[in-house]
Amino acid sequence: MSSRAQVYLLSFIFIFIGIGLTIYKNSELEFPLLPGERKAIWTVEAKIEFKATDKPVTVSFALPHNPPEMGILDEDFTASGYGFGWDSNQQERRAQWAKRKAKGKQVLFYKVQVFQQSGISQVEADIPPTETKVPDLSPSLKTTISQLVTYVYNRSADNTTFATELIRLINDKEPIEDVQLLLGNQGLSKTRLALNALALANVPARVARGLRLEDGRRNQKLTTLIEIFDTDHWVFLNPKTGQKGLPDNFILWQRGGSSLLDVEGGENSKVSFSIIKNSQPAKSFAILHGAENQAALVDFSIYSLPIEQQNVFKSILLVPIGAIVVVLMRILVGVKTSGTFMPILIAIAFIETTLFTGLIIFLVIVSIGLFIRSYLSRLNLLLVARISAVVIVVISIMAGMSILSHKLGISEAMSVTFFPMIILAWTIERMSILWEEEGPKEVFTQGGGSLLVATLAYLLMTNQYVEHLTFNFPELLLALLGCIILLGQYTGYRLTELRRFQPLAED
Amino acid sequence: MFFAKPSKLRRKGILGMNKRNVSYIAKYNPRSLYPLVDNKLKTKLVAETAKVSTPRLLHTIEYQHEIKQLGDVVNQYDGFVIKPSQGSGGKGILVITERNAEGFFKPSGETLTLSDIKRHVSNILSGLHSLGGKPDVAMIEALVQFDPVFDRYSYEGVPDIRVIVFKGFPVMAMLRLSTHESDGKANLHQGAVGVGLNLADGKALCAVQSNRPVDEHPDTGSHFETLQVPHWDKILHLASSCYDMTRLGYLGADIVLDQQLGPLLLELNARPGLAIQVANNTGLEPRLKHIETMKKHGFSVDQRVQYSQQQFGIL
Numbered sequence: 001m002s003s004r005a006q007v008y009l010l011s012f013i014f015i016f017i018g019i020g021l022t023i024y025k026n027s028e029l030e031f032p033l034l035p036g037e038r039k040a041i042w043t044v045e046a047k048i049e050f051k052a053t054d055k056p057v058t059v060s061f062a063l064p065h066n067p068p069e070m071g072i073l074d075e076d077f078t079a080s081g082y083g084f085g086w087d088s089n090q091q092e093r094r095a096q097w098a099k100r101k102a103k104g105k106q107v108l109f110y111k112v113q114v115f116q117q118s119g120i121s122q123v124e125a126d127i128p129p130t131e132t133k134v135p136d137l138s139p140s141l142k143t144t145i146s147q148l149v150t151y152v153y154n155r156s157a158d159n160t161t162f163a164t165e166l167i168r169l170i171n172d173k174e175p176i177e178d179v180q181l182l183l184g185n186q187g188l189s190k191t192r193l194a195l196n197a198l199a200l201a202n203v204p205a206r207v208a209r210g211l212r213l214e215d216g217r218r219n220q221k222l223t224t225l226i227e228i229f230d231t232d233h234w235v236f237l238n239p240k241t242g243q244k245g246l247p248d249n250f251i252l253w254q255r256g257g258s259s260l261l262d263v264e265g266g267e268n269s270k271v272s273f274s275i276i277k278n279s280q281p282a283k284s285f286a287i288l289h290g291a292e293n294q295a296a297l298v299d300f301s302i303y304s305l306p307i308e309q310q311n312v313f314k315s316i317l318l319v320p321i322g323a324i325v326v327v328l329m330r331i332l333v334g335v336k337t338s339g340t341f342m343p344i345l346i347a348i349a350f351i352e353t354t355l356f357t358g359l360i361i362f363l364v365i366v367s368i369g370l371f372i373r374s375y376l377s378r379l380n381l382l383l384v385a386r387i388s389a390v391v392i393v394v395i396s397i398m399a400g401m402s403i404l405s406h407k408l409g410i411s412e413a414m415s416v417t418f419f420p421m422i423i424l425a426w427t428i429e430r431m432s433i434l435w436e437e438e439g440p441k442e443v444f445t446q447g448g449g450s451l452l453v454a455t456l457a458y459l460l461m462t463n464q465y466v467e468h469l470t471f472n473f474p475e476l477l478l479a480l481l482g483c484i485i486l487l488g489q490y491t492g493y494r495l496t497e498l499r500r501f502q503p504l505a506e507d
Numbered sequence: 508m509f510f511a512k513p514s515k516l517r518r519k520g521i522l523g524m525n526k527r528n529v530s531y532i533a534k535y536n537p538r539s540l541y542p543l544v545d546n547k548l549k550t551k552l553v554a555e556t557a558k559v560s561t562p563r564l565l566h567t568i569e570y571q572h573e574i575k576q577l578g579d580v581v582n583q584y585d586g587f588v589i590k591p592s593q594g595s596g597g598k599g600i601l602v603i604t605e606r607n608a609e610g611f612f613k614p615s616g617e618t619l620t621l622s623d624i625k626r627h628v629s630n631i632l633s634g635l636h637s638l639g640g641k642p643d644v645a646m647i648e649a650l651v652q653f654d655p656v657f658d659r660y661s662y663e664g665v666p667d668i669r670v671i672v673f674k675g676f677p678v679m680a681m682l683r684l685s686t687h688e689s690d691g692k693a694n695l696h697q698g699a700v701g702v703g704l705n706l707a708d709g710k711a712l713c714a715v716q717s718n719r720p721v722d723e724h725p726d727t728g729s730h731f732e733t734l735q736v737p738h739w740d741k742i743l744h745l746a747s748s749c750y751d752m753t754r755l756g757y758l759g760a761d762i763v764l765d766q767q768l769g770p771l772l773l774e775l776n777a778r779p780g781l782a783i784q785v786a787n788n789t790g791l792e793p794r795l796k797h798i799e800t801m802k803k804h805g806f807s808v809d810q811r812v813q814y815s816q817q818q819f820g821i822l
Contacts, residue, residue: 331525382571383633433635437598438697439690491526493517498510501521503718504788505511 007489011482018479025473031286035468039115039285041073042213043276044251046110048261050269052102057082057265059108062254065093067210070251071117073285079108092254106266114213114251115285135199141182142200145193148178149201159203159230160244166197167226167242191224191239204229206256208236213249215277222253222260222273302474315348317470320480322347322457327487329453334494337453338430338446345423346450347457352418355458359451361416362424365397366447369428370435377432391425520790522781527757531795535674535756536777543753544775548592548646550753554772557752559745561772562588562765563649571632574625581606581624586650589624591631591643597694599636601627602665604650615663615690651771654764656737660684660700662726667693668704668742668762668770671779671791675750675808677743677815678794680704681786682736686716687726700724701786702731707820709739713788720788742770743812749775751808757795794819 001009025031048061059082064072077084079097087094097108137145152169156162170179170190182193191207198205209222225246226237234255236246246252254260263269302313322344329335337343350358372393376386398416405414427450435443460466469476493501516523522531543549554561565587566580581587585606591599601624605612611619630636631645657666664685671679681701688698695701700721703712711734714721723730736742746760749772759779762770784791797818806814 334524383630383635438694442697489529491523491529493513493521493523494525495510497521497523498513498516500718501516501523501785502509502511503715503720504519504521504785504790505515 004489007485011485014478014482014485018475018477018482021475022473022479025475029286031472033469035464041113041115041278041285042251043278044112044114044211044213045274045276046112047272047274048108048110048263048269049272050106050263050266052099052104052106052266054101054103055265057097057099057102057106057263059097059264059266059269060087060262061095061097061108061110061271062209062260063093063095063110064112064114064251064253065255067114067252068246069117070114073113073115075113076111077109078111082108092256102265116249135196137196144178144182145197145200148182149197151176151178152197153201159228160235162201162203163194163198163205163226163228163235163237164242164244167194167237167239170194171240171242191226194226194239198226198228208252208256209254209260210246210250210252211273211275212247213251213275213277215275218272218274220273220275222271223247223250225252227255302471314467314471315351317474317477318351318461318467319344319348320477321461321466321470324480324484325457325460326453327484329449329456331487331490332494334496335449335453336446337450338427338434339423339450342423342427343450343453343457345420346454347461349419350454350458351462353415354412355455357412357415358419358458359455361401361419362451364401365394365416365419365424366428366431368397369394369424370432373428373432374435377436387425387429390428391421394421394424394428516790520792520794520796521784522791522795524781526792527781531673531757532778536758537754540753540755541777544755544758544777545595546592547590547594547774548644550772550775551646553752557748559748559752559772560768560770562651562763564646565649566647567592568628568632568645568647571629574628574632577625577628578621580647581611581621584649588648588650589628589631590646590648591636592646593637593641593643594631595636597692599627599631602650614665651763651773652766654737654766656764657682657684659727659729660702660724660731660734662686662724664689664699665693665763667773668736668764669779669783670743670746670760670762671783672746672750672758672760673795673798674756675747675806676798676811677706677746678798678819679783679787679789679791680706680709680743680746681783682711682734684724686724688716695780695782695786701782702734703783703787703789704736705821706743707816707822709736709742710734712821713786715785715788718785736764738764738769740812743815744808745770745772747808747812747815 022033026033046061048059050059063075064070077095077097081102082097082099085096085098087096095110148166148169152162152166156165169176170183170193172179175183179193182188183190188196195205195207205226205228208225208227210225211220211222214220224239226239227234228237229235235244237244238247261269261271302310302317305313323341325347326337326341326343330337330340346358346362349362352358353361369390373386373390376389381389398419398421401416402414405411431443431447434446543553548564548567551561551564565584568574568577581603586602586604588603589601594600602614603611603619603624604614609618610621611624613619628645631643634642637643651665653661653666660666660682661684666682666684669681669683670677681703683693683695684700684702685693686698686700690697693699695715698717700714700716702714704710705712711731714731716725722732742762742764745762749758749760750756753775755775755777757777757779759776761773761776763773765771781791804810
């Protein structure tokens with residue numbers, strides 16, 4: 001195969017893979033193509049407080065388990081000095097913290113990030129309940145409740161209608177005598193009364209606890225719901241309103257099970273919840289979600305690196321954008337720059353300093369540097385020593401600029417430190433020699449060309465869409481590589497040549 | 508019009524930088540042969556074996572400590588040229604035409620002291636002018652006694668003849684004359700005058716300065732109409748034989764005319780520029796294509812020169 005055909009094949013393969021992966025990531029893994037798409041994520045923090053009594057402590061805490069209509073993104077357990085484990089004795093999911101000895105107030109945290117997941121209404125299989133236990137009640141109480149049950153039974157058709165009617169009666173503004181008696185004299189809570197009545201009526205029922213998700217709430221308590229089993233599925237009922245089903249923005253924390261929290265070796269235990277809603281970029285959502293589902297593209301990607309390294313890559317991945325600007329400006333336009341890739345380095349510095357400040361700083365450093373370099377050239381120094389001297393001069397200028405601007409209150413100029421000083425020193429040296437050998441005109445052409453390319457690269461590299469695409473779709477680099485390889489074969493005229501050879505085109 | 512239409516340039520066969528790089532340099536100049544031309548010392552050695560005449564090498568300096576003896580070396584000669592062996596584009600070339608008690612004189616009349624020259628040599632050794640800052644070797648060459656034929660056309664500098672040689676065939680030539688504007692340098696983009704030469708006989712075809720056609724040298728006022736480069740066949744012969752000596756398919760040979768020694772090869776360039784097209788007011792491509800499509804010929808240097816003169820010369 002000829003080298004030209006190879007180039008076309010190779011570049012088209014690269015472009016195809018790059019764009020193909022991007023489309024896959026967008027459509028399958030739901031990575032947004034544009035920045036700024038957001039998705040609501042609720043962060044719920046459970047704070048467990050208790051007073052330890054100088055004995056071994058075991059804390060067992062119920063955790064949400066496949067909550068319906070909600071997906072769990074991330075969980076975090078914080079308790080200093082406590083060992084953490086799963087309490088797997090029971091059917092439900094429980095966290096267990098333990099410590100050999102503790103005294104005084106103890107605070108443990110459990111943090112969970114959840115998001116609304118539509119379409120999945122019931123994750124947990126509808127397991128029929130085990131045999132219902134008739135509660136241990138005093139004979140008088142039992143009689144009264146039985147009366148209520150009979151009353152409600154006659155006015156219902158099945159378990160669900162029975163339960164809703166029961167709850168309606170319990171919550172009635174003017175309750176019937178039996179209910180009045182039970183709530184008032186016996187001191188039963190509405191929920192307890194309902195549960196007892198359901199048990200006596202042989203309706204399988206259990207308590208479910210959940211949390212209403214409201215942004216910015218602190219010290220929230222769990223809301224109790226009653227679940228009853230009707231022929232083949234569980235039905236949620238609000239014991240206070242009789243409302244069927246789960247409320248909106250509600251995370252079910254615990255179904256069935258005995259207690260929410262068990263503390264051994266402590267007293268006055270208490271759980272409170274705080275909730276924050278943050279709308280996270282859809283991208284970070286996709287990453288978390290993808291990592292959860294072990295999508296290989298996400299699992300073996302930059303996102304698996306620590307945040308610090310990710311940030312480094314964020315800027316490294318922008319370098320190819322600078323490179324393609326250089327390629328385009330060189331091959332298609334024909335701009336002369338001083339040093340092929342120096343403009344990219346300047347552009348990277350501009351990203352830190354912002355464009356305008358960066359341009360000023362660059363011009364100031366290079367002009368002062370050139371001035372001092374012209375003096376150094378009269379001192380007969382060896383080259384390496386001279387460049388080293390220029391490096392020190394550049395550093396001094398940088399320090400001077402920083403201090404001066406700080407004193408003057410111009411904070412922008414302090415970002416001068418982001419300029420790569422060795423590169424600046426070499427630039428000064430090269431421009432100084434250019435000045436001596438080819439005259440100032442060439443220095444301005446090349447210096448101006450460098451700044452022009454750097455500015456263009458900067459504008460592109462700081463474009464939020466470009467930034468978003470390079471970081472989130474690094475596979476686009478392959479497409480870029482393909483384009484660059486294609487450009488490497490371009491044999492047409494450069495824009496500047498159309499000007500240069502313009503006299504030749506005249507007849 | 509400010510910009511030329513690409514189609515028009517293509518029709519005229521103007522070679523662009525991208526095409527030169529991809530279709531000629533990358534294709535016909537194997538990388539392994541570059542050191543031969545990038546290192547002038549090597550070029551000189553090869554030229555010697557190939558019996559291609561070049562200016563005489565007087566001395567080389569490789570290490571900084573040798574600079575101490577520089578005075579003893581240069582004091583033997585009235586005029587000499589110091590150049591880095593790996594410099595490109597004429598960078599770092601120092602020409603001394605005269606020497607007296609006061610010091611050394613550049614063609615422009617500027618005086619240099621011995622320590623100025625020592626510093627220059629030291630810079631060369633440090634790699635200031637070489638590609639990528641590699642340590643370099645300084646060469647001291649005999650000063651060319653320029654053929655007075657160009658006296659009327661040269662100002663403060665060195666006139667040289669650039670011949671583009673493609674696969675051994677001279678395809679285009681120009682004479683480069685320094686001007687006041689170019690500060691004694693023969694680089695066209697710095698304001699030197701480029702005179703296109705007729706391959707058939709070495710007569711001036713047309714001349715340009717800074718892309719504008721000119722009829723006379725801006726400093727001396729001499730007309731180019733009557734200009735004819737002497738020893739023309741010898742010059743083409745010299746340029747053409749550089750192909751056999753280096754095997755580089757696409758190269759530029761810079762030749763100077765010495766009063767006594769005749770044409771001397773000054774240096775070779777594996778990436779010759781495209782300004783020669785402007786000086787000749789003709790595109791290079793049709794000529795390159797012509798050579799490219801030729802069948803295996805087995806021509807000798809003489810035959811190649813003759814062929815080029817017939818094909819590309821204007822009679």
